[in-house]
Amino acid sequence: xxxxxxxxxxxxxxxxxxxxxxxxxxxxxxxxxxxxxxxxxxxxxxxxxxxxxxxxxxxxxxxxxxxxxxxxxxxxxxxxxxxxxxxxxxxxxxxxxxxxxxxxxxxxxxxxxxxxxxxxxxxxxxxxxxxxxxxxxxxxxxxxxxxxxxxxxxxxxxxxxxxxxxxxxxxxxxxxxxxxxxxxxxxxxxxxxxxxxxxxxxxxxxxxxxxxxxxxxxxxxxxxxxxx
Numbered sequence: 001x002x003x004x005x006x007x008x009x010x011x012x013x014x015x016x017x018x019x020x021x022x023x024x025x026x027x028x029x030x031x032x033x034x035x036x037x038x039x040x041x042x043x044x045x046x047x048x049x050x051x052x053x054x055x056x057x058x059x060x061x062x063x064x065x066x067x068x069x070x071x072x073x074x075x076x077x078x079x080x081x082x083x084x085x086x087x088x089x090x091x092x093x094x095x096x097x098x099x100x101x102x103x104x105x106x107x108x109x110x111x112x113x114x115x116x117x118x119x120x121x122x123x124x125x126x127x128x129x130x131x132x133x134x135x136x137x138x139x140x141x142x143x144x145x146x147x148x149x150x151x152x153x154x155x156x157x158x159x160x161x162x163x164x165x166x167x168x169x170x171x172x173x174x175x176x177x178x179x180x181x182x183x184x185x186x187x188x189x190x191x192x193x194x195x196x197x198x199x200x201x202x203x204x205x206x207x208x209x210x211x212x213x214x215x216x217x218x219x220x221x222x223x224x225x226x227x228x
Contacts, residue, residue, distance in 0.1 A: 040115035047110040047120055048080065048089065057084040057129035059136065061122040061161065061173050064113035073224070074180040077121070077161040080109030081133050092140050094160040096149040102160065104140050122173040132171055139167035144186065153205030153223040154184025165194035172196065174214035177225035183208050 048060060063077040078093035091107040110118050124132060143163055145155040158181035165171050172195040175182045184205035185191050193200050198212025208220035216227050 041112045042114065043112055044108045045110045045112060045117050047118065048108075051082060051087050051089065054082070054125075055085055056126050057133060058082040058089075059122070059124040059129040059132050059171070060109055060120060061165075062110060062118040063121055063176065063179060064118040065116040066113070074158075074178055075119075075176060076113050076157050077175060077179055077182075078157065079136065079161060079164060081129075081136055082109075083133055084130055092136070092160075092164070094143075094149065094155075094157040096151060096156060102140060102143055102146045104137075121175065122171075124171075128170070132168055135168040136164060136171070139164040142167070152180060154181035155186070156181035156184075158182040159184045162194045166192055166196070169196070172214075174212065177215075177218055177227060180223045180225075181205065183210065183220050183223075183225070 047062075048058070058081070060080045061077065062080065063075040066074045066076050076093075078091060080089045080091050082089045088106040089109040090104060091109060092102070092104045094102050110120075112118065143160055145159065148155050150156060158175065158179040162175060162179070162182040162184075165173050165175070174193075174195050174197075182194065183200060183202045185200075185202045189203070190199060190201050192198070193210055193212040193215060195212070195214060197214055198210065200208060200210035200212075200218075202208035202220065205220075206222055210218040210220065210225075212218075218225050218227050
């Protein structure tokens with residue numbers, strides 16, 4: 001009985017620790033949860049160089065707080081590419097409304113995500129980016145859940161970005177621990193971490209462990225993660 005109570009205490013403590021970040025963010029007023037998606041800005045954050053000012057190939061990975069209350073817990077991530085000499089960027093992402101599909105289209109690479117300013121996770125340019133772009137296109141085409149979307153535990157937008165990163169050698173990007181869905185592996189139990197610097201174990205995205213050079217040691221519980 002004592003062991004059960006002790007185990008329950010540890011689980012409760014871990015859950016409270018996982019929720020402490022979202023609770024602090026909510027009470028601080030850092031997010032505008034009441035803003036309408038129809039009026040929330042989608043303007044460029046002016047992080048990426050305009051195509052007419054950058055001849056070189058570019059690969060960038062972005063993330064921004066999810067819209068409304070979801071932003072207390074998670075980010076939405078996407079990938080932007082620009083081939084050498086191209087007149088526009090190509091944005092690759094998965095969205096979870098209207099139609100659950102992979103979107104790969106011309107667009108602003110660094111748009112606000114419905115009011116949330118994007119954060120740049122990776123910025124690769126020149127010959128290195130040129131080599132990555134064909135493999136990125138191929139990985140986008142081969143994504144195994146092109147018409148499936150589950151905000152929790154996945155597959156979702158972060159599952160998609162993590163998939164592309166895993167599939168493209170040299171695209172070494174460590175997604176943040178609040179990119180919920182990045183640890184969703186489908187029927188797999190073990191896989192390389194995004195970026196290929198370690199390995200992770202996952203039970204359908206509900207529970208998992210991750211160990212990587214960049215990520216360190218990370219525990220995933222019910223889709224929420226914290227580093228150890």
